[in-house]
Amino acid sequence: MSTVHVRVYVTPKRGILDPQGVTIERALPALGFDGVSGVRVGKFIELDVAVDGGSPEVVRAEVDEMCRKLLANPIIEDFTFEVDA
Amino acid sequence: MSTVHVRVYVTPKRGILDPQGVTIERALPALGFDGVSGVRVGKFIELDVAVDGGSPEVVRAEVDEMCRKLLANPIIEDFTFEVDA
Numbered sequence: 001m002s003t004v005h006v007r008v009y010v011t012p013k014r015g016i017l018d019p020q021g022v023t024i025e026r027a028l029p030a031l032g033f034d035g036v037s038g039v040r041v042g043k044f045i046e047l048d049v050a051v052d053g054g055s056p057e058v059v060r061a062e063v064d065e066m067c068r069k070l071l072a073n074p075i076i077e078d079f080t081f082e083v084d085a
Numbered sequence: 086m087s088t089v090h091v092r093v094y095v096t097p098k099r100g101i102l103d104p105q106g107v108t109i110e111r112a113l114p115a116l117g118f119d120g121v122s123g124v125r126v127g128k129f130i131e132l133d134v135a136v137d138g139g140s141p142e143v144v145r146a147e148v149d150e151m152c153r154k155l156l157a158n159p160i161i162e163d164f165t166f167e168v169d170a
Contacts, residue, residue, distance in 0.1 A: 003122065009129050024130070024155065031154055033147065035135030037088065044094050044129035045109070050120030062118065069116055070109065 003048040008081040011042035088133040093166040095157040096127035
């Protein structure tokens with residue numbers, strides 16, 4: 001059975017506090033990196049999905065549902081994903 | 086001062102245990118998603134870097150150093166990044 005590779009990007013929604021991003025932004029100047037702003041930390045998830053004769057549209061719909069149900073928290077996070085051809 | 090947007094992708098190295106990925110892979114079938122394998126969870130970090138007259142090469146070198154020193158753990162993680170034109 002063939003699989004397609006999927007990359008999912010999960011990011012905190014605008015306006016939602018991102019403690020990891022704040023921590024990184026505060027730590028950078030102490031390491032000699034000035035002028036960095038807007039740090040936001042999200043998740044980068046890679047997975048392989050079996051296609052089993054399904055069309056790319058079917059795979060995309062399945063991944064979208066996975067993101068809504070498990071990979072992201074749609075209340076506080078946005079997500080996008082790419083499905084390899 | 087103008088800034089460039091940077092996207093950093095941090096992934097667990099091959100062969101390094103990824104407990105988040107294992108957990109997701111085990112949870113998916115219970116939610117009705119079969120045929121998903123190779124789940125790996127990393128970080129997706131966005132940031133804006135002030136350019137202050139520096140060339141794109143200077144920005145790339147600075148971000149590479151940031152990744153090595155703070156954003157990723159090079160012992161157990163790989164990283165790549167994209168700098169917007």
